[in-house]
Amino acid sequence: MFDIQAIRADFPILNEKVNGKPLVYFDNAATSQKPQVVIDAISNYYSTINANIHRGVHTLSQLATDAYEVSRHTIQKHINAAHAHEVLFTSGTTHGINLVASGFTQFLKPGNAVMVSAMEHHSNIVPWQMLCERTGADLQVIPMDENGELILPAFDSLLAEGRTKIVAVNHISNSLGTMNPVKYIIDKAHAAGAAVLIDGAQAAPHLTIDVQALDADFYAFSGHKACGPTGTGVLYGKEAWLEKLPPYQGGGEMIKEVSFEKTTYAGLPHKFEAGTPHIEGGIVLGTAIDYLNGIGMDKIAVYEHQLLVYGTQKLSEIEGIQFVGTAKEKASVISFNLQGIHPYDIGAIVDKMGIAVRTGHHCTQPVMQHFNIPGTVRASFAFYNTTEEIDALVAAVKKAQMMLG
Structure with missing residues (x-):
């Protein structure tokens, strides 16, 4: 069994609030959060x-x-x-x-x-x-x-x-x-x-x-x-x-x-x-x-793939979204842009709603040059994230689009 609520209880920072909102941490590719045992x-x-x-x-x-x-x-x-x-x-x-x-x-x-x-x-x-x-x-x-x-x-x-x-x-x-x-x-x-x-x-x-x-x-x-x-x-x-x-x-x-x-x-x-x-x-x-x-690396991989599929599906419903990186074999990272909006502006607005994503070139400037873009918004998932958090991200991105578009 993959008990997501028991796993989340291991991470005290997930109880924190950012800008008065429950923390949604989607910057796992930059660094992960730490369980209480660590x-x-x-x-x-x-x-x-x-x-x-x-x-x-x-x-x-x-x-x-x-x-x-x-x-x-x-x-x-x-x-x-x-x-x-x-x-x-x-x-x-x-x-x-x-x-x-x-x-x-x-x-x-x-x-x-x-x-x-x-x-x-x-x-x-x-x-x-x-x-x-x-x-x-x-x-x-x-x-x-x-x-x-x-x-x-x-x-x-x-x-x-x-x-x-x-x-x-x-x-x-x-x-x-x-x-x-x-x-x-x-x-x-x-x-x-x-x-x-x-x-x-x-x-x-x-x-x-x-x-x-x-x-x-x-x-x-x-x-x-x-x-x-x-x-x-x-x-x-x-x-x-x-x-x-x-x-x-x-x-x-x-x-x-x-x-x-x-x-x-x-x-x-x-x-x-x-x-x-x-x-x-x-x-x-x-x-x-x-x-x-103790959780199991195989279980982690399966669960995170489910998050990737769900997140890709939900974000794809946003009009004007452009995914960057659409390989057949992917890990739980989604990079995207919204047409006509700088990724930094999206990141700043979703942060006001308690959601941490990474914006910029992600220390891969040649990648951004390849796609001829200044950067991306990157949401990177970990095994302690949930589909409900992805829903919150989608709602926040839609709000940013409405404010900036």
Whole structure:
């Protein structure tokens, strides 16, 4: 059973009012809300076992270290990584992508190519641009069509054995909701000798992720979009690749021995986790993952698809609405515009009615350029949202249209 009222009761913020109206939170693609169990776990850490990890022999340090590593194993199991040391704690998806891009400096030279898609978040464009500037490699772009789907024959033709070194694509587009055929992309890239990084920021909160089944070389996601704390994330990397990559940062924890003549580095995963980490965040990310698994990722996916279908149907009844991103395979994201009205103005008015949506380019300016629009209104649903809230959104958008049209 999917008991939506029991689930909503887990999230205290859903009882809040905004501008005197009950909060309707449809900005889940930007960040998710947090269940009480996560909020309590943060307080519990600082109240009972706050200490630095991995370095201390005293009791609190041992307890904190154990909790941190238990969380790593929780995440390993959740994404089906082969080894716990393939799970690196990061500050988020952006950190993970930058770590890999920095490490690939040694593998690239002029004439090589890095490939991204036309629907990437800036976080999966800019680090690769910077890498290409450093190395003289070329940045190639997989094009997309007017539905917001990647043109796979063009991807196939761009791949070149010996030239393409890494392909970096998102699992789900944050601005279009498109679910990309990442297994196909991974298999094709591997056949051409290229590594693959998957930006899973939008997929991890909504889908069951199996990195071994996907055969991804790297998979990055953020904790704060999956009911965890901000400033947390995970980079999965195959052991063989993580062994080849150099450390991303130098400092304490990532070393084996240090002298003024030479430093040797610690083994995985510590080689990539310099300094005191976000200890509470890493521990509580495991709590958030446990919470999601307690509901069931498959149940979450089914329920959110129902919200997507319902929301698309109801919004399509609004005269003059223009959907941006109409892929056959979509996650629970609806981006739209109203003819003749700027998306910011719609967002401002529906906010007055207590409804949180995102407006703008969603850190995907190339996507907006592709569709020749300044931005969109984006409603992104989570498993704690309801059809009644979607009805409230539709009514608010109609009111905005009446006021602005």
